[in-house]
Amino acid sequence: MSLTLIIGNKNYSSWSMRAALVLELTEEPYEERKIPLFRPESRARLLAESPNGKVPVLLTEEGPVWDSMAIAEYLAETFSEFHLWPRGEYARAVARSICAEMHSGFAALRSHLPMDLKRTPKTVALPVDAQADIDRICVLWADCRERFGQDGPFLFGHVSIADAFYAPVAARLRGYAVPLPAEAAAYVETIYQWPAFQRWYRAALEETGEK
CATH class of the missing domain: 1.20.1050.10 (Glutathione S-transferase Yfyf (Class Pi); Chain A, domain 2)
Structure with a gap:
């Protein structure tokens, strides 16, 4: 499976961190691509990758998944053997x-x-x-x-x-x-x-x- 996670600055982007940490739980190799925030070109670069112009967005073989909660649910379903949500x-x-x-x-x-x-x-x-x-x-x-x-x-x-x-x-x-x-x-x-x-x-x- 080919996955790419688009993130913002690691120092500031808490939502990017959330998605990345969930992705790490799957042990699946992925590409990480950072779009620095707070720059004049940031908005245009984000819109080229993310439907809502925000980070994080997960690029999958079927298309993008955006918003950290949706990314978490997608990964939990795709990699169910890792029990990303607790048991019970x-x-x-x-x-x-x-x-x-x-x-x-x-x-x-x-x-x-x-x-x-x-x-x-x-x-x-x-x-x-x-x-x-x-x-x-x-x-x-x-x-x-x-x-x-x-x-x-x-x-x-x-x-x-x-x-x-x-x-x-x-x-x-x-x-x-x-x-x-x-x-x-x-x-x-x-x-x-x-x-x-x-x-x-x-x-x-x-x-x-x-x-």
């Missing part, structure tokens, strides 16, 4: 629920703590709505770990799409040195020890000429 009907439903919540919510967190993997960890004053987002995320993580995480350090035990979707959140929380409950801090460390995340992180640190 209810666990999968919860995993989809928290991914959907990430996909459509937490606007204050996104606005006030944009992902910047090169950022030297430093605290900032958090608005009430951003802190509320963080508190909700910590509850989600603790609940998933308590109910489904007995077999490993990830949200549902083994690494899954849910971890790919929350990896950029972990990066935000570390980058802004957000005080966290012990359970949440341990999960952030789990993400930073994930080899696929480490590869993305190292590549982000090496990027130049981003803006």
Whole structure:
């Protein structure tokens, strides 16, 4: 199978990271093609590859799949033997629920703590709505770990799409040195020890000429 993942800057593009981490779970070889964002030509280049002019987009032999959630579902169906969603009907439903919540919510967190993997960890004053987002995320993580995480350090035990979707959140929380409950801090460390995340992180640190 021939797959190409179109991404934006690794340092900033949290949605690109999500799609890439899910793709890594399949162990399928793929080509990665980066279109730097924030440049005058970026929009035209994106529209030439992506139907909605955004990243990420997965180019398959049948055509493009865009939006990180759709990419995740496509890969989960195509590579079902890897169990990209957790095992068990209810666990999968919860995993989809928290991914959907990430996909459509937490606007204050996104606005006030944009992902910047090169950022030297430093605290900032958090608005009430951003802190509320963080508190909700910590509850989600603790609940998933308590109910489904007995077999490993990830949200549902083994690494899954849910971890790919929350990896950029972990990066935000570390980058802004957000005080966290012990359970949440341990999960952030789990993400930073994930080899696929480490590869993305190292590549982000090496990027130049981003803006």
